[in-house]
Amino acid sequence: MNYKRVLTVQDVSCFGQCSLTVALPILSACKIETCIMPSAVLSTHTAGFKGFTFRDLTGDMPKIIDHWKAEGISFDCIYTGYLGSIDQIEYVKRMQRELLKDGAKLIVDPAMGDNGKLYSIFDQAYADEMSRLCSVADVIIPNITEACFMTGIEYREIYDEAYVDAVLKALEKTGVKTVVLTGIGYDSQSTGVVVYEGGKKQYYKHKKFEKGCHGTGDVYSSAFVGSYIRGKSLFESAKIAADYTLKCIENTYGDKDHWYGVKFETALDSLMDSLK
Ligand code: PXL
Numbered sequence: 175m176n177y178k179r180v181l182t183v184q185d186v187s188c189f190g191q192c193s194l195t196v197a198l199p200i201l202s203a204c205k206i207e208t209c210i211m212p213s214a215v216l217s218t219h220t221a222g223f224k225g226f227t228f229r230d231l232t233g234d235m236p237k238i239i240d241h242w243k244a245e246g247i248s249f250d251c252i253y254t255g256y257l258g259s260i261d262q263i264e265y266v267k268r269m270q271r272e273l274l275k276d277g278a279k280l281i282v283d284p285a286m287g288d289n290g291k292l293y294s295i296f297d298q299a300y301a302d303e304m305s306r307l308c309s310v311a312d313v314i315i316p317n318i319t320e321a322c323f324m325t326g327i328e329y330r331e332i333y334d335e336a337y338v339d340a341v342l343k344a345l346e347k348t349g350v351k352t353v354v355l356t357g358i359g360y361d362s363q364s365t366g367v368v369v370y371e372g373g374k375k376q377y378y379k380h381k382k383f384e385k386g387c388h389g390t391g392d393v394y395s396s397a398f399v400g401s402y403i404r405g406k407s408l409f410e411s412a413k414i415a416a417d418y419t420l421k422c423i424e425n426t427y428g429d430k431d432h433w434y435g436v437k438f439e440t441a442l443d444s445l446m447d448s449l450k
Contacts, residue, residue, distance in 0.1 A: 178403050179207040179248075181273065183266055184255030184285070184392075186212045190219035191435025192389040193256050193285075197396040203442045204400030204449060209249070211238060211269070214258035220294050221388055222434060228295075230258050235265040239272060248275045253399045254307075255392055256285040258295075263303045267310065281402070282311040283395040284320040288386075290329040291319065298323070309349030313408070315395045317357045321345055334360065342370045354412050356394055367412045378413045380420060387423050389435040394419045397445055404449050418445040 180201055184193040194210055201208040213235075217227040242248075252274060254266050270280045284304045286296045305324035308314045318341065322329040325344035330337060338358055345353055352371040359365035359382055366379035397418045401411035421441035426432050 175205065176405065177205070177207065178250040179209065180251045180253055180399065180403055181209045181211060181249040181269070182253045182255065182396075182399075183211040183213060183257065183262075183269070185214040185216060185258060187216045187219040189217065189434075190223070190389070191438065192219045192392045196389060196392045196435075196438055197253070197255065197399075200393065200396035200438065200442070200445070201400050203446055204397075204404055206400060206403055209247075211235065213256065213262050219388070219434070228258075232259050232261050232265070235262065236268075239265065239269060243272060248273055249278060250275055251279045251281060251399065251403050253281045253283070253395070254285075255283045255395065256293075260300055260303045263300075263307050266307060270310065279312040279403075280310070281313045281315065281395075281399055282308050283315040283391065284308060284324065285391060285395075287319040287323060288317060288391070289319060290322075290331070292323060305348055308345075311350070313352045313354060313402070314345075314350055315354045315356060315398060316345075317391060318355065321353075321355060324348065338368060339375075342368070342375065346370075352408065354398060354408070356391065367416050369409050369412045371408060376409050376412075378409070378416055380416055383423050383427060387426060387436050388433070389438075390419050390423060393422055393436060393438045400445070401449060406449070414445070414448045417448065 182197045186194045198208050212231055214231050215229045301323035321341050327341055327344055355368040358368050364379050365382040369376045394415050397415035398411050401414045422436040422438045425440040426436040
């Protein structure tokens with residue numbers, strides 16, 4: 175097996191099953207060496223908890239980059255998720271220039287909003303900077319909310335294929351190359367993922383649960399990156415990640431005490447099976 179090394183840049187939410195506490199185990203289960211650059215340390219994630227702590231680690235980033243450079247450490251992929259500040263986006267661009275091996279990939283999950291709104295700590299200036307990062311990435315994994323904030327297209331809850339085409343074209347106009355657009359559904363019972371590259375669009379439709387679960391974006395992106403870096407095609411990876419995320423939701427649904435995340439550990443065996 176071709177053993178690959180990924181660097182993932184996102185926060186540590188100590189409680190709440192998202193970002194690094196999800197990405198690290200999922201990528202490891204995909205048999206990928208996984209290194210981390212923590213963007214911030216929070217006591218919990220910011221969606222539903224009150225009074226969470228937030229320690230910004232922006233200042234550590236250049237020192238960690240310099241040390242890795244001095245040690246000759248480099249990566250086959252950099253995968254970014256929730257970042258703590260605009261300055262961190264600049265550091266990710268530096269990591270792309272200075273820490274990626276030749277031909278390695280930058281995969282960006284903008285991880286800044288959902289359901290038509292930005293997460294509490296972000297604003298339009300952050301979304302604009304994130305858009306600039308996406309334009310230099312190899313693959314981006316936005317949901318429709320994030321795509322709208324990056325393109326200026328009005329967010330809609332109900333839409334048709336023409337609307338999604340307009341969003342994809344607008345992303346392309348910003349310089350984006352390859353898009354895995356998540357949470358796209360054209361009827362009330364289904365949702366799915368649109369994969370767009372070089373003017374070609376593919377759609378994987380699957381079952382929709384009535385209520386969304388927190389943290390599924392991070393679960394999806396981590397499984398996508400794991401599968402893609404293990405050598406599966408873009409579309410196959412999008413499907414594998416969707417099937418895995420669905421299983422995680424199924425295994426969590428109905429447990430009212432588990433509102434803050436999904437029990438992603440319970441479906442890791444199926445993800446590993448799909449990579450055999
Ligand atoms: O799942 C995205 C995410 C990651 N990290 C933190 C968050 C969120 C979403 O709210 O608050 C800290």
